[in-house]
Amino acid sequence: MRLRFFGSSLVSSYWNGAATYYRGLLKALAAHGVDVVFYEPDAYQRQQHRDIVDPPWARVVVYPATADGWRRALDEAAHDADLLVKASGVGVFDRELEIAVPDAVRPGAACAWWDVDAPATLDAVAANPDDHLRGAVPRYDLVFTYGGGDPVVQAYMALGARACVPIYNAVDPDTHHPVAARDEWRCDLGFLGNRLPDREARVEDFFLDAAARLPAKSFLLGGAGWEDKPVSANVRRLGHVGSVDHNAFFCSSLATLNVNRASMARYGFSPPTRVFEAAGAGACLITDRWEGIDRFLEPEREILVADSGAEVAALLDGLDETRAKSIGAAGRERVLAEHTYAHRARTVLDRLGVPVRPLSLGREAAE
Structure with a gap:
């Protein structure tokens, strides 16, 4: 064909x-x-x-x-x-x-x-x-x-x-897979996504609000367009992150946040590429809630789910490296088997x- x-x-x-x-x-x-x-x-x-x-x-x-x-x-x-x-x-x-x-x-x-x-x-x-x-x-x-x-x-x-x-x-397993962490990118929570009109407010809620609630923890913001966005002192901005660096981004944080755009969250059943890329890299995923999550990954075992920045902060505050690795490994196993x-x-x-x-x-x- x-x-x-x-x-x-x-x-x-x-x-x-x-x-x-x-x-x-x-x-x-x-x-x-x-x-x-x-x-x-x-x-x-x-x-x-x-x-x-x-x-x-x-x-x-x-x-x-x-x-x-x-x-x-x-x-x-x-x-x-x-x-x-x-x-x-x-x-x-x-x-x-x-x-x-x-x-x-x-x-x-x-x-x-x-x-x-x-x-x-x-x-x-x-x-x-x-x-x-x-x-x-x-x-x-x-x-x-x-x-x-x-x-x-x-x-x-x-x-x-x-x-x-x-x-x-x-996920393409040849492209997204576990790699060594980069010391300069180590953080407690990373988010990777370009600044778009129907995403920005949700990033403010789920990522920036969580960062403001946890001043002792470190946050890494990757993606184009965030250069002039006001953020708390514990948030570092990377700018555009090329696809060749995605694995290192996901593998350098304790957890990775997924935030769906407003329209995708409203319709549900629309996991973005980042969910599968991060899971393929073995990252511990925290996602905003949307209908259909359990069709792709099992909440609490393969992915963590939050309804607000306050819940993201609570999840992150209670997350240790052992549990993060367990969730990341389970998520990776699931996407390789089915997705x-x-x-x-x-x-x-x-x-x-x-x-x-x-x-x-x-x-x-x-x-």
């Missing part, structure tokens, strides 16, 4: 939280013989902040972030695609691409809308009777989503989707009716 995929970026995680999702999933699909070409615009300085070179399992086409650029890229992609995918949040000319892709598909081929921010997308469509996706979604053969469970599936079917299949985040991109790729290919090869989970098979 020839897969041609339009997304934000495969080679850069700079202001691009979906990077590791794309990498893990497309690498796993390529392992089944899928021919992958990834189309990404030259935008937002992502090419100047690459985390990886072009991978051996996909060809990367960087096209100019212009009207002519996306049209030429789409013509090239559609020419031989068996499945032509437009992901949400490419960043430039999204509306134009989303409308054009179904018309560009060659006879006998299929197209899919792949929403990597479904809760936010659906909220935006619900608020705007003239949103272009109301007309575009029914023209795609299939909708895949980054998560969302039944609430997202039902909302997309109500929009006229022919089918909607959640493909959840997962790798090898598992996710099989779901995609089964839905498309493409034969799959025997399941291979990667790095952990040799451990």
